[in-house]
Amino acid sequence: MESFDIAVIGAGAAGMMCAAVAGQLGRRVVLIDHSQRLAEKIRISGGGRCNFTNLYAGPANYLSANPHFCRSALARYTPRDFMALLKRHHVTWHEKHKGQLFCDQTSDAVINVLKNECDAGGIAWRAPLSVEQVRQDAEGRFTLDTHSGPIMARALVIATGGLSIPKIGATDFAYRLAKQFGHKLIDTRPALVPLTFAPADWEPFAALSGVSLEVRLATGDKKTGAEFNEDLLLTHRGLSGPGVLQISSYWQPGEPIHIDLLPEQQAVTALLEAKTGTKRQIANLLSDWVPQRLAHVWLETHQIAAEARVADLPDKTLRRIGEALSRWTLTPNGTEGYRKAEVTRGGVDTRDLSSSTMMSARAPGLYFIGEAVDVTGWLGGYNFQWAWASGVAAGQAAAEYVRGA
Numbered sequence: 001m002e003s004f005d006i007a008v009i010g011a012g013a014a015g016m017m018c019a020a021v022a023g024q025l026g027r028r029v030v031l032i033d034h035s036q037r038l039a040e041k042i043r044i045s046g047g048g049r050c051n052f053t054n055l056y057a058g059p060a061n062y063l064s065a066n067p068h069f070c071r072s073a074l075a076r077y078t079p080r081d082f083m084a085l086l087k088r089h090h091v092t093w094h095e096k097h098k099g100q101l102f103c104d105q106t107s108d109a110v111i112n113v114l115k116n117e118c119d120a121g122g123i124a125w126r127a128p129l130s131v132e133q134v135r136q137d138a139e140g141r142f143t144l145d146t147h148s149g150p151i152m153a154r155a156l157v158i159a160t161g162g163l164s165i166p167k168i169g170a171t172d173f174a175y176r177l178a179k180q181f182g183h184k185l186i187d188t189r190p191a192l193v194p195l196t197f198a199p200a201d202w203e204p205f206a207a208l209s210g211v212s213l214e215v216r217l218a219t220g221d222k223k224t225g226a227e228f229n230e231d232l233l234l235t236h237r238g239l240s241g242p243g244v245l246q247i248s249s250y251w252q253p254g255e256p257i258h259i260d261l262l263p264e265q266q267a268v269t270a271l272l273e274a275k276t277g278t279k280r281q282i283a284n285l286l287s288d289w290v291p292q293r294l295a296h297v298w299l300e301t302h303q304i305a306a307e308a309r310v311a312d313l314p315d316k317t318l319r320r321i322g323e324a325l326s327r328w329t330l331t332p333n334g335t336e337g338y339r340k341a342e343v344t345r346g347g348v349d350t351r352d353l354s355s356s357t358m359m360s361a362r363a364p365g366l367y368f369i370g371e372a373v374d375v376t377g378w379l380g381g382y383n384f385q386w387a388w389a390s391g392v393a394a395g396q397a398a399a400e401y402v403r404g405a
Contacts, residue, residue, distance in 0.1 A: 001149065001150045001151070001152055002030070002124075002149070002150075002151045002152070003151075003152045003153070004028045004029060004030045004124065004151065004152070004153045004154075005022075005027040005028045005029065005153065005154055005155065005399075005402040006019075006022050006027050006028070006029045006030075006153055006154070006155045006156070006157065006398050006399070006402060007029075007030050007032060007142065007144060007151060007153035007155070007156050007157070008022075008029060008030070008031045008032065008156075008157040008159055009032045009033075009131055009144075009156070009157070009158055009159065009160055009173070010032075010033060010158065010159035010160035010161060010174075010370070010372075011031050011032070011033035011035075011038040011039060011125075011127060011159075012033075012038070012039050012040075012041055012042070012159060012160075012161055012370065012387070013039060013041065013042055013114070013370065013384055013387035013388065013391070014159040014161075014369045014370025014371070014386075014387035014388075014390055014391040015031060015033075015157070015159030015160075015369070015370070015391065016031065016038070016039060016114040016115070016117075016118055016391070017114065017117075017387065017388050017391030017392060017395065018157050018159060018367075018369060018390075018391035018392070018394045018395040018398070019031040019118050019121065019123050019157075019395065020114065020117035020118045020120070020121050020123065020395070021121075021391065021392050021395030021396055021399070022121070022395040022396075022398050022399045023118060023120070023121020023122050023123045024117070024120060024121040025121075025395070025396070025399040026399070027398070027399045027402055027403075028122075028124075029121065029122075029123050029124065030123070030124040030125075030126055030151060030153070031118060031123050031124070031125055031126065031127075032126045032127065032129050032131060032144070032146075032151075033126075033127040033128065033129070034127070034128055034129065034130045034131075034169065034171075035127065035128055035168075035169045036127060036128045037168075038111070038115075038127060039111045039114065040168040040169060041161070041165070041168065042107050042110055042111050042114075042384075043107045043108065043111065044107070044165075044168070045107055045384070046102050046103075046107070048106055048107055049102040049103050049105075049106065049107060050102065050103045050106075050107035050109070050110045050384075051096075051100050051101065051102050051380060051381040051384070052082065052086070052093070052101055052102070052103065052110050052381060052384050053079040053082050053083070053101050053381045053384055053385045053388070054079060054098075054099045054100055054101065054378075054380050054381035054382050054385060055079055055095065055099035055101065056098075056099040057074060057078075057079055057099075057377070057381070057382050057385040057386075058074065059071045059074060061377055061378045061382045062375050062376060062377050062378070062382065062386065063191075063249055063250070063345060063375075063376045063377075064186075064350060064374050064375050064376065065186050065349065065350070065351075065374055066349070066350040066351050066374065068355070069350040069351075069353070069355045069374075069375065070355075070375050070386060070389075070390075071355065072355045072356045072393070073355065073356070073358070073386075073389040073390050073392070073393040074385070074386070074389050076389070076392070076393065077388055077389040077392040077393070078389075079101070079381075079385055081388075081392075082385070082388050083101070085113065085117075086109075086110070086113060089109075089112075089113045089116065091103060091104075091105065091109045091110065091113060092104040092105070097380075098380060099380070099381070100380045100381050101381060126146075126148075126151075129146050129147070129148060130146060130147055131144050131145070131146055131173075132145045132146060132147065133145040134156065134177055134180070136181075136363060136365075136366075140154070140364055140365050141153070141154055142154070142155070142156040142365065142366075144156075154365060154401075154402045155365045155366075155367070155398040155401050155402050156365060156366050156367070157358075157367040157368075157369060157394050157395075157398060158173075158174050158177055158178075158366070158367065158368045158369070158372055159174075159368075159369050159370050159372065159391070160173045160174045160372060161174070161344075161370060161371040161372055162174075162188065162343065162344025162347055162371040162372060163188060163190075163338045163341075163344045164190065164191075164338050164341040164342060164343050164344045164371075165338070165339065165340075165341070165342075166338060166339065167339070170338070174347070174348060174368065174372035175188070175347070175348070175372075178348045178368065178372075181360060181362055181363040181366060182362045182363070183348055183349060183352050183360065183362060183368075184349040184351075184352065185346070185347065185348060185349060186346040186347060186348075186349050186374040187346050188344050188345065188346035188347060189335075189344070189345050189346060190248075190335050190336070190337055190338050190340075190341030190344065190345070191248060191249040191341055191342070191343050191344060191345035191376050192245040192246070192248060192249060192341060192342035192343050192379050193245065193248045193335045193336055193337070193340055193341035193342070194235060194237075194238060194239065194240035194244060194245070194248070194335065194336040194340055195238045195239045195240075195244055195247075195248055195251065195257070195332040195334075195335055195336075196237045196238040196332060196333060196334050196335060196336060197237070197238045197239075197330065197331075197332055197333055198333045201330075201331075201333075202237065202238060204297055204300065204301050205234055205297060205301075206236050206237075207293075207297075208234045208293055208294055208297060209234055209235050209236045210233075210234070211233070211234045211291050211293055211294050212231055212232060212233040212234070212241055212291075213231065213232060213261070213290055213291055213294070214229065214230065214231050214232075214243075214263065215229075215230075215231075215232045215243060215259050215260055215261055215263055216228070216229045216243075216259070216260035216263035217230070217232065217243045217244065217246070217247045217257060217258070217259055217260075218247070218257070218258045218260075219247050219250055219251045219252075219255055219256070219257045219258065220250050220251070220252065220255060224250070224252075225250055226246070226247060226249075226250040228242075228243050228246040228247055229243070229263055230242040230243030230246060231243055232244055232259065234294070237336070238332060238336075239330075239332075242379055242380075245342065245379050246378060246379050248335060249343075249345055249376055249378070251332065253334070254331070255331070256329045256330060256331045257329070257330055257331075257332065258327050258328070258329050259327075259328040259329075259330065260325075260326050260327065260328075261289070261290050261298075261325045261326070261328055262289055262290075262325055262326060265289075266322075266326075267321075267322035267323070267325040267326045268318070268319050268322030268323060268326070269322075270289075270322070271285075271310070271318040271319075271321060271322045272315060272318055272319075272322075274310050275310050275311055275313070275315075275318060276311075278310055278311060279309060279311060280309065280310055281306065281307050281308060281309055281310070282299065282304065282305075282306065282307075282308050282309070282310050282313065282321070283295050283296050283299055283306035283307065285310055286298070286299065286325075298328075302321070302324055304317075304321060342379070342383075343371055343376055343377070343383050344371060344376070345374075345376045346374055346376075347371065347372055347373050347374045347375075348368045348372055348373045348374060349374055350373055350374050350375065353367075353368060353373065354397075356393065356397070357393060357394065357396075357397030357401075358373075358390055358393050358394040358397065359394075359397060359398075359401070364401075365398075365401060365402075367394040367397070367398055369387075369390040369391055369393075369394045370386065370387045370390055370391065371383065371386075371387070373390070375390075
C-alpha cells in the first residue's frame, strides 16, 4: 500500500495548484486523475490561449447560495499573485477585454507552469488512475481503493470539477463523494451556456445564424437577476455569445430574457428625431443600428412593414418600435446542456466547508475545491481565479493539518 500525507484527486487547475502548494511546503503529495491528458479545461480555454484570470475578480463576480464564502480565498490569492507566478516562469500575457488576461503563447504554457510547480514540490503523479472507493478510518486516515491497489493519505482533496463538457472527462465523482460523507448539494445545472428556443418560436431567426451585435441583456429581478453589456450571437437553435453565456448563469427555466438592441442610445428618441426630414424606410434606418438581416426579420416578427417610410409612421408606432427595440423579450425553452456549458452552477454546499481552508465540517481532513463546490464565476477568467485561490487555500491548510496530525 502506498502512503502519502495528502492525496489530491483531480489534476485540473485547482487540483494541480493545490498539490504544488502542499508539496512545496514539504508534504508528501500524490496527484491522481482518471485521464492521461491533464488539465483539459485549461488547454481548451480562451480558444487555446487560456483566459487564466481577470484583473477585476472579486466576490461580486461569483454566484453561490452562500455568496460570502469565496471572499476569504479570493482576498488571499489574487490575480496579481497568479500573474507573478507566470512571470517567474517567463510566461507573457495580454489583456483582451474587460480585464480578461490571455497567454501570448498557447494554453500549454499555463499547464507547464503548473506541472513544473508540482515537480518542484516532489508530487507523485498517478494518471490515468481511477478511484473506485474512498474510506476514512477511526483515526481519520483515508484509504483510496484504485484498480492499481490502495493508497492511504492523512488528508484528501477533491478537485474533480463539475459536469460541464463531459467529452473531456467530466464526472459526478465529487458530488457522490460529498454525499457519502454527509454533505448537502446545491442543485446543479449548466452555466455559461448557450440558450435554446422552441423550434417554432425560433424559426424566423434560424436563418440569421452567425449574426452578432453588442446588446444589453437582463433577466430576473433585482435580487436574483443580472444585466450585462456584451456581444450576442444568433445560432440555428437560439442565442450564444459572451452576453448570453453570462446571463445563462442567472436565467431560470420559464423566465424571459430582455434584450436592448440599442444599448448606447434611447431608441424612442432616436426614432422620433429621425422622422423629421427623412424619406428613409424603417428597415434601412434600423440597419444603421443593427445588422441588416436582423433588422428585416425583427420588423417582420413585430408585424411592421420593412418598406414603411419613417416619416409616414405615427409617433405612437415609432414609440412602440423604440420600446420593443429597447426591451426585446424572449423566453428560452432550455440550454445546450452540459456538453456546451463552460461551467457547472451549484455543487457541494459551501455552508459545510470552511471558507478559509476549504475543509469539510463533517469529515476532518477532507477538502473540496474548484468547480466541485457551489461557487460559479462570470465568463472571462473568473472561474480559473477561483480554482487558483481555492487550490492555494486548501493546499496550505492541508499541509498544516497533516503536520499536526
